[in-house]
Amino acid sequence: PQKIIIDTDPGQDDALAILLALGSPAEIEVLGIVAVGGNVPLTRTSRNVRTVLELAGRTDIPVYEGHAVPMLRPLATAEHVHGATGLDGAALPEPEMPIMHKHGVDFIIDTLRAEPADTVTLCTLGPLTDIAQAFRRAPDIIPRVKRVVSMGGAYFEVGNITPAAEFNIWVDPEAAKVVFGAGVPLTLVPLDVTHQALTTRERVQRFRDMGTRLGDAVAGWLDFFERFDTAKYGSDGGPLHDPCVIAWLIRPELFTGREINVEIEVQSELTRGMTVADWWRVSGRAPNALFLGGIDADGFYELLTERIATL
Ligand code: BDR
Ligand code: CA
Numbered sequence: 001p002q003k004i005i006i007d008t009d010p011g012q013d014d015a016l017a018i019l020l021a022l023g024s025p026a027e028i029e030v031l032g033i034v035a036v037g038g039n040v041p042l043t044r045t046s047r048n049v050r051t052v053l054e055l056a057g058r059t060d061i062p063v064y065e066g067h068a069v070p071m072l073r074p075l076a077t078a079e080h081v082h083g084a085t086g087l088d089g090a091a092l093p094e095p096e097m098p099i100m101h102k103h104g105v106d107f108i109i110d111t112l113r114a115e116p117a118d119t120v121t122l123c124t125l126g127p128l129t130d131i132a133q134a135f136r137r138a139p140d141i142i143p144r145v146k147r148v149v150s151m152g153g154a155y156f157e158v159g160n161i162t163p164a165a166e167f168n169i170w171v172d173p174e175a176a177k178v179v180f181g182a183g184v185p186l187t188l189v190p191l192d193v194t195h196q197a198l199t200t201r202e203r204v205q206r207f208r209d210m211g212t213r214l215g216d217a218v219a220g221w222l223d224f225f226e227r228f229d230t231a232k233y234g235s236d237g238g239p240l241h242d243p244c245v246i247a248w249l250i251r252p253e254l255f256t257g258r259e260i261n262v263e264i265e266v267q268s269e270l271t272r273g274m275t276v277a278d279w280w281r282v283s284g285r286a287p288n289a290l291f292l293g294g295i296d297a298d299g300f301y302e303l304l305t306e307r308i309a310t311l
Contacts, residue, residue, distance in 0.1 A: 001029040002146075002249060003119055005108060007066060008242070009038025009126030010048035011082055012089060012221035016304065017125055017151075017242035018052050019218070020250075022061075023307030027250045031111055031120065032062040034104035038126035038171060039078045040086035042068035045126070048087045050095035055214055056311045059097040066104030066130035070172035078167060082225070089224025090217035108134040112141035121249065124150040125242040127168050132175035135182050147185040149249060151242045152176065153262065153275030154191035155291070162273070166191050169264060170273030177264040186289040188262060189244045190275065193255065193292045197244060198237035199225065203301050207308065214311055247300050248292065250307075254299045257292035261285035 006021065008014045021028045033053070035046035046065050053061055069075045082088065100107070108130060112120055122131055122145060135142055152168040154160070161167040169176045180186065199222045208219035225238055233239070248255055261283055265274040277291055 001025060001027055002121055003029050003031050003115060004121045004123050004249070005031050005034065005111060007034040007036055007104070007122065007124045007126065007130050008049065009036050009040070009045045010052060011039040011045070011086055011125070011242065012225045013240055013242040014039070014125045015048065015052045015087060015221060016218060016240065016308070017246050018049070019056060019308050019311060020243045020246040020304055022056050022058055023310045024246070024250050028246065030061055032064060032107055034064045034066045034107060034130055036066040036104070036126045036130050037068040037075045038168065039082045041075065041077060044086045046099055047095055048085070050097050050099070051087065051092050054095050054097060055092060055217060062100045063097070064100045064102060064104035064107045067133060070127060070129050071132060071174045073172065076171055078161070087221065089222070090220035092217060105130050105134045105137065109138040109141055112144045117144040118146050120144070121146045122148045123245050123249070124148065124152070125245060127172040128152070128175040128179045129172045132172070132178035135178055142182050142184055145184050147187060148179060149187045149189070149245050151189045151194070151245050153188050153277070155275065155277040155279055157191040157195050160191060164271040165273030166275070169275055173264050173266045173273040176273070177266055180262055180264055180288055183288070187248060188275070188289045188291050189248060190291065191239065193244055193295045194239045194241040195233070196295050197240045197297050197300055198235055199240050200237040203237070206305050210309055214308070218308060243304055244295065244300065247303055251299070251303060254296045254303070255292050256294035257290050259287040260289065260291050261287050262289045262291060
């Protein structure tokens with residue numbers, strides 16, 4: 001299996017991404033999970049990671065806390081999307097499993113130094129703060145990273161937090177700039193993909209039909225998440241973002257994309273956090289990312305349902 005570190009800010013869709021990884025042991029080995037401040041503050045994202053692991057019975061996976069705030073800016077959260085807890089939609093007990101004492105960035109650095117080069121993939125489901133800080137503090141790890149796979153950005157679908165920007169990039173654009181400029185293999189899963197992966201009633205019902213505590217929690221989360229997004233986007237269900245990152249690792253053939261240049265806007269107030277994606281390759285700048293554009297949504301939901309049913 002591919003070794004991964006997940007850096008995340010749960011978030012209902014982050015929770016599903018974690019569950020998809022845990023349900024896919026033949027393809028994915030989760031070395032550890034780092035919570036970062038994002039959708040909700042760090043104390044809650046850290047708690048939510050542990051809630052998800054306990055729900056899945058995987059308290060053997062170490063959980064670390066990364067950065068609470070972006071590199072240069074105050075944290076902007078998204079309770080309006082995810083609810084006050086970040087995981088509204090399912091009533092779950094307070095987690096009891098511990099948080100590791102080591103800082104999440106130290107865990108990332110130490111793991112990349114300890115594992116053979118080119119074997120560890122960093123999966124980011126929130127702002128890129130921890131990855132940027134790890135790259136800045138320990139540049140020796142950059143050539144050891146197999147790939148960074150990130151949910152973030154947008155091109156044709158433009159923004160969900162401002163007209164120009166997607167939430168994860170907008171929260172910490174300076175961090176995104178560091179990661180996009182690091183010269184590391186990078187796959188970007190933008191809104192262009194996730195807005196094709198809609199949580200229709202029928203797809204949500206398949207989780208409820210599992211008749212398990214976990215299936216009920218997933219359906220509850222998606223109902224909560226969908227209610228908001230259906231009103232916002234007027235589509236049949238809301239977009240499901242973060243699990244697409246893990247799905248790409250397991251079944252890349254479900255996706256289409258292009259190797260292109262992507263730069264991050266950090267100056268402009270109006271377009272801060274915009275992923276300036278050279279889809280038509282007009283800039284002459286060298287490609288730095290595999291920018292995904294399409295997804296087989298039915299195949300994706302089949303994978304998600306099948307794997308989560310095993311937990
Ligand atoms: C991203 O922002 C968060 O609200 C979601 O968890 C996802 O990672 C989508 O813009
Ligand atoms: Ca997220």
